Amino acid sequence: MKTILNLYFSTLKVLICSTLVCITVLIFLNVVLRYGFNSGLFFSEEISRLAFVWLVFAGAQLMLHENGHIGVDMLTSRVSPKVAKGMLVLSQVLMLYVTWLFLQGSWKQTLINLHVGAPSTGVSMALFYGAGLVFSVLSFGLITVQLLDSLRKPAGTYTQQISDNPATLAPTQESGVLK
The missing domain is CATH 1.10.287 (Helix Hairpins)
Structure with missing residues (x-):
């Protein structure tokens, strides 16, 4: 069961990254086409908005799993x-x-x-x-x-789960310190 969850959340991370790339490419292409060629992608804003909504919810799901919230x-x-x-x-x-x-x-x-x-x-x-x-x-x-x-x-x-990300700061040992 744990391997299925790890696979799911690894796939979710890949989907989040690919969604960010997709949004960036769509918006960039739309800007270049509008200002460079006086045309544009009619679906760019709508698809980007839809992808952003799914991106936010997928990121929230991932942070809920990793206890990455404040x-x-x-x-x-x-x-x-x-x-x-x-x-x-x-x-x-x-x-x-x-x-x-x-x-x-x-x-x-x-x-x-x-x-x-x-x-x-x-x-x-x-x-x-x-x-x-x-x-x-x-x-x-x-x-x-x-x-x-x-x-x-x-x-x-109860100990808070620390992510594998080395950029994550370790919790402080001082009592009453905001983390």
Whole structure:
């Protein structure tokens, strides 16, 4: 199971990089064609916007997996391990609730825009709102696994996952320091 997840997130990293390259190439070509040849790619802005939305949600999914989001431990570093574990569990339950709300909203917007075409390309706008659906479903599963892992571990043994990236700074040992 772990190898499947590693393969999924490695593929996601490749897709994020290729999406960035695609957006850059489309916008660059459109600018060159407009100013150099007085023409342009009619679909460039729309495809770039769609790719950017999927890029943001894919990046958010990756950061959720790698715990790459900004964390402030000013309060949790000053309380007992049991209270800190309770706060972690509470935050994960709240994240599940917000993800559920996001899933409901994305589902409604996808259904509303299912037969609405984009102005230039005619591509269904449900593809635009479908990014929220995919993100919500995958994030709900990931947060659930993290919550179960937090509940299973004894208080005081939770350590934040550090990514393999050497540019990532190691957490400080000082209590109350913003990370």
